Amino acid sequence: MDIRVRGAVPPDPFLGAATLFETEHDLSLPVEVQVRDNPEERTWAAHYDDRHVLNISRKAATSAMARELALHELSHMARYEEPHPSHHQSTDEALFLALSGSSVERRKVHHCYQIANHMKDVYADDITLSVGPGGKLVTFFESQLAAAVADRPRDHPHPDSQRMTPGSDPDITAVNAAFALAMCERHGLVGDGHRLYDLVHAAADDAPAVDVQGFTRLFRSLAADPSESEYRKALVDAARLYAVNAGGGSAAAD
Incomplete structure (x- = not known):
């Protein structure tokens, strides 16, 4: 899986989520992680013809739940690609x-x-x-x-x-x-x-x-x-x- 983190946050939670995800699933399109400064923004996935985008607030991206939130959004991407x-x-x-x-x-x-x-x-x-x-x-x-x-x-x-x-x-x-x-x-x-x-x-x-x-x-x-x-x-x-x-x-x- 091609996953790229754009933003000044540690990439480890996102790479860790991708590693877990890849034990049983894969994505055809690359994933771009967009870290946003607004702490109140929810985490969500957006889908485009050439990529998926994982939108996440800086607060969430540096929280104890960062890996789990990222894994959840990767799962949404998989359901979108199925298509479910x-x-x-x-x-x-x-x-x-x-x-x-x-x-x-x-x-x-x-x-x-x-x-x-x-x-x-x-x-x-x-x-x-x-x-x-x-x-x-x-x-x-x-x-x-x-x-x-x-x-x-x-x-x-x-x-x-x-x-x-x-x-x-x-x-x-x-x-x-x-x-x-x-x-x-x-x-x-x-x-x-x-x-x-x-x-x-x-x-x-x-x-x-x-x-x-x-x-x-x-x-x-x-x-x-x-x-x-x-x-x-x-x-x-x-x-x-x-x-x-x-x-x-x-x-x-x-």
Whole structure:
């Protein structure tokens, strides 16, 4: 694999991620790592005809999670090259099918895009966790969810939708909790009694309209190799579960 780091950061985490990745996978196109100064920018992969670009903040690139973040983005690139339906299905098309005829708040539509990204992440991390250890990912999920539950606004259940901190909205925090638990269960990373279950309960209690059990099942049981129509249906089902059929959610994953 051809991977080049552009930016004044140690290349070791990216080279280490590439070494792990290459034990079972490869990429046809070269990878360019672009280190960005904005510490709030998320890490994401971009795809072009002649290369992939791994965009990462300087803060993330020098963190303890740098190798794992890089490996995750390499996995997205692999799914894009396959091509896997999760990385080529139009989210706009699926949301039109799911939400047509319904009156949905803008914040919930925005959250549906986040849910679609979670579904992409499921398939990326199926690769990530097949080549690398999952301990750091569990710790990351646990710390992020604990911070989100602690930071949620107590007085306003639906704050300004432009605020994008982890605890900005209890509803999407509950979905994030379901995603974290589903990934850990999908790959056997946590046992009964793990603190993550208590955090999921707490997030679910804060968002009674979100079916946390339903989302945990959905993320956990996504088929490894769906057809385009199967994946579109799963994406439509997820959007409807959140934005159309919400109400009376359950507080614990089964």
